[in-house]
Amino acid sequence: MKAQHGKLNSRISRCRTARDRSACAGWFLAACFCVCFSSCAKLSLPAIDPSGQSIFLPYPNSTQVRPIVSRDGQPGLLPAPAFTTPPTPPPCLDGSTDSSGFCNLLDHKKGHIKQKFENLHSSPGKAGEIQLTPLRVVAPVGGEVVLMAGICGPDGHLVNREPLEWMLSPDSVGTFIEVGDDQTSVLTSLLHPRDPKVEKLDVDFARGRTSHKATKITRGSPQCNDDIELREGQTWLSISSPSEGISRVTVLAPESQIWDRRRQTATVYWVDAQWQFPQPATARSGSPVQLVTRVTKAENLVPAEDWLVKYTIVDPSVAAFTPATGGNELIAKVNSDGQAIANLVAGPNGRGTTAILIDVVRPAQPSDNLPELRLGSGQSLVTFSAPGLALQAFGPQQGALGEPLTYVASLGNPGDVDVENAQLRMLIPEGTRALSVVPNAQTQTNTGIIWDQGTLASGRQLDVEVVLEAFRVETFQVVFEARGEPSLNAQKTVGTEIVEASVEARFEPAGGIAEAEVGSTVLYEIEIKNTSRQTLTDLRLLLESSPGLPEASQGQNTVEQRIAVIRPGETHRVGVNFRIQQQGQHSASLKVLTGEKLLAEKSSNIQGLPARPKQPDIGISIEFPQTIQAGSINNAVITLRNPGEVKLTDIKVNLTLDPSLRATQVDRDNLSRFQLGADGNTAVWQARDLLPRLSGDSGDMIWQLFVTLQSRAAVQQGTLRVSVTAAEGVQAEASTNFAAISRTVDPPAPVTPPAPTERTGAWRLILNGLGNPTTVNKEYRYALSVRNEQNQIDRNLHLEMRLSEGVRFLGVTSNGATVQHRFGSDGTITFPVVNSVRANEQLEYTIVVVPTVPQTMLLRARAYSDGRPEAVETLEQTTVNPQ
Incomplete structure (x- = not known):
């Protein structure tokens, strides 16, 4: 069956x-x-x-x-089957070829169907946890409090369409007003006929249902700030009480199986009270401010006597309670008039605005079971207005006799009320006098200066500048005093130590020479050392020379240079070139001045000798390895020098090769000037004109020829010879020997050749600013040193530099002589190429600029050469202050 x-x-x-x-x-x-x-x-x-x-x-x-017959032939309830019973299929196994998984789904041994149906019929609300907000409320009597509740499921989400029960404890005051209903539509009611009912069964019991959609609870007022947003899965209940007391509302999830989490209780404290916070108050500093908070009950008719109002000053520097409480809090009782009063006065600052936090507290009373409650919080503002005097004064800490000393002062009114009868006074110390006063003062004597400002408006200030001159060495105290009404005073003192500026100077020709030929240039070395205890600024170096000894670059006999800053103990070095134009005794003098005061004076003499005829001279050398292998290729280097005093022209170099050598290549610069003879063993190099060394150079001017030679056979001793002649009637010759060793025969025991020269080191750049910081529109100098730290000569030295914007370039000198330069399109300043610099030779340059704007002035210098094509750079930073 x-x-x-x-x-x-x-x-x-x-x-x-x-x-x-x-x-x-x-x-x-x-x-x-x-x-x-x-x-x-x-x-x-x-x-x-x-x-x-x-x-x-x-x-x-x-x-x-047909009549039902069972398998054993007896009457039965069901007919015999129309088809034979099919064989039992094999059991479903996980991982079978049935990719749909349908076989495993129907297998009762797997339990999938049972699990699916259990999941479909299980309710998240059965394992839910009740959530209720707010849990503690203080509300006025007659008001209506809204409580919101929901059930949080195991997945952390609120569960909708779940029943809730609201209960008011028997000892509570108040009654339920309304229980929330999401007002489902007819279609929703048909689709969910089993949704829990929403009904208020009594004033202390109601049933609710969590909503299936988010909604908004509006209280009927035109404002939106009192609306309550209700999330999906929440419901609500409103409660009210006409009398003081406590309402304890418990919400229960009846279908939740977790007893310790299916209920929560909210407590509502009903208080018969109304309060009114004080309005913002403003007063002059020195006058008190009274704040009154009104607290009443019984519909604003009965004072809430002995209730408490707590006042808290947010910024105690602006205001303080009077009488003092020892802190920034005051607890005032409500008096019989329903007022809680707080008195305040201005704080240490004397002015400003601060917030006053206000809390209304209902104390616990023996007549009811309500605890102490903070009913409400608010705030008010208190502003104290007052005038003020702010005085600042600045001046030099050190100065020199006769040096202008500048003092500045600023008198301001940072208050919000005008200062009446404002006055600024400067006391002039004895032993000084005023050189200038800005602005002009109403009263000025030998002992003081008075500026009567009258009314100094709020936020305004008076700025003054006074330049003094000191007559004696001591420490002066310059005092500034400010006065105003009512009873305002301020004072500032600036101390200045007056010391006597002193320097040591050295002025003489370089090397201590006492004579030089007419037409030559003599470098005079200048050293200025600050021997005083103060930093000296804007020193003037005045150079004067006799008519036959003008300055080389400008051709004048009076030249002035300046030293921007020189610190105590610091030595400043500079060089000036003079040209001897006449025979006889010549004199030059140096004066070091600060302002118009002479600090040091030096002089030096030099004898002008008749110019002797300049002698030409020429030198030549040849470099080639002492031992080579037969068949190898090696370079020969021929070097021409001009150690004389005149320019060499029409220079012809004859080269004689050993028969075992063959010239195969010449360097590119001399390719057009080199001619190989018909026999292949001689050659002629027509070199370019060779200038003499310049004054102050430490090396000769040179030209070089690089010839590539191939060894054609072994030779025990071969020879390379060179000779040179010039149109000036000078000549020279040189030779070198070598041995060419066969590759198949052991070489004879040769004399040990000298170790080959290795290239080491590089260019070393040292860039120093002469005095840091400097000021706008004042000349500033840099010292640049370029040293060849390789162990051999290098050629074609290129020097470049770049200045930051807002800097004017005046020029560059080397050993007192002006160095020609040119500007690139990108602002790069390029020096003339130095043809050759010997090992450890050092070049010195002085760069003169004028900064035009306050900034951090940057100077970059870079150098590269044939031997060191990778550029070497250096950078110097100098602070430029306003004037």
């Missing part, structure tokens, strides 16, 4: 269309009737639709079943 019912139910459940469902229903009733009465002779069952459009044919089509 159970089996028959199972097959019938299975067949009915497979109905797809409305016609099939109606046919199934009819056949189901007929089948149940026959099965229930075993006396039925025949059993009619639905007939299968052969067309395939539906499962069964419509009623009354049927299949007549």
Whole structure:
């Protein structure tokens, strides 16, 4: 019987269309009737639709079943099956070829169907945790408090359409007013007929339901700030009380199975009180301010006597309580007039604005069971107005006799009220006098200067500048005093130590020479050392010379240079070139001045000798390895020098090669000037004109020829010879020997050759600013040193430098002589190329600039050469202050 019912139910459940469902229903009733009465002779069952459009044919089509016979031939309830029973399929295994997983889904051993149905019918609310807000409320009597609750499911989300119960404890005051309902539509009600009901069953009991959508609770007022946002899964309840007391409202999730988390209780303290906070107050400094908070009850008719109001001053520097409380808090009792009073006065600052925080507190009373409650909080503002005097004064800490000393002072009113009868006074120390006063003062004597400002408006200030001159060495105190009404005073003192400026000077020709030929240039070295205890600024170096000894670059006999800053103990060095134009005794003098005061004076003499004829001279050398291998290729270097005093022209160099050598290549610069003879063993190099060394140079001017030679055979001793002649009637010659060793024969024991020269080191650049910081529109000098730290001569030295913007370039000198330069399109300043610099030779340059704006002035210098094509750079920074 159970089996028959199972097959019938299975067949009915497979109905797809409305016609099939109606046919199934009819056949189901007929089948149940026959099965229930075993006396039925025949059993009619639905007939299968052969067309395939539906499962069964419509009623009354049927299949007549023969009397039911069981397998053992006895009468039974079901007919014999129309088909033989198919064999039992193999069990479903995980990982089978059935990718849909349908076999495992129907396998009762796997339990998937059971788990699916359990998940579909399980309710998150059964494992939910109740959430209630707010849990503690202080509300005025007659008001309406809204409580919100929800159920948080195991997944951390609020659960909707879950029942909630609201209960008011028996000892509570107040009644439920309204319980929240999300007002579902008719369609939603039809789709969810089992949703919990929402109803208020009594004044202290109600049922609710968590909402299925977010909504907003509006209290009917035109303002939006009192609306309450309700999230999906929450519901609400409102409660009110006409009398003071406590309401304890418990909300319960009845279907939650977690007893310790399915309920929560909110406490509402109903208080009969109203309060009014004080308005912002403003007063002059020195006058008190009174703040009054009014607290009443019983509909604003009865004072809330002995209740408490707590006042807190946010900024104690602006205001303080009077009488003093020892802090920034005051607790005032409400008096019989319903007022809690706080008195304040200006704080240490004397002026300003501060917030006053105000809390209304209902103390615990024996007549009820309410605890002490903070009913409300607010704030007010208190402003104290007052005038003020702010005095600042500045001046030099050190100065020199006769040097102008500048003092500046500023008198301001930082208050918000005008200062009346404002006056600024400067006391002039004894032993000084005023050179200038800006602005002009109403009263000026030998002992003081007075500026009567009258009314000094709020936010305004008076600026003054006074230049003094000191007559004696001591420490002066320059005092500035300020006065104003009411009873305002300020004072500032600037101390200045007056010391006597002193320097040591050296002025003489370089090397201590006492005579030089007419037409030559003599470098005079100048050293200025600050021997005083103060920093000296803007020193003037005045150079004067006799008519036959003018300055070389400008051709003048009076030249002035300046030293911007020189610190105590510091030595400043500079060089000046003079040209001897006449025979006889010549003199030059140096004066060091600060302002118009002479600090030091030096002089020096030099004898002008008749110019002797300049002698030409020439030198030549040849470099080649002492031992080579037969068949190898090696370089020969021929070097021309001009150690004389005149320019060499029409220079011709004859080269004689050993027969075992063959010239194969010449350096590119001399390719057009080199001619190989027809025999292949001689050659002629027509070199360019060779200038003499300049005054102050430490090396000769040179030209070089590089010839590549191939060894054609072994030779025990070969020779290379060179000779040179010039149009000035000078000549020279040189030679070198070598040995060419065969590759197949062991070389004879040669004399050990000298170790080859290795290239080491590089260019070393040292850039120093002469005095840091400097000021705008004053000349400033840099000292640049360029040293060849290689162990051999280097050629074609290129020097470049760049200045930051806002700097004017005046020029550059080397050993007192002006160095020509040119400007590139990118602002780069390029010096003339130095043809050669010997090992450890050092070049010195002085660069003169004028900064035009306050800034951090930058000077970059770089150098590169044939031997060191990678550039070497250096950078110097100098602070430029305003004037």
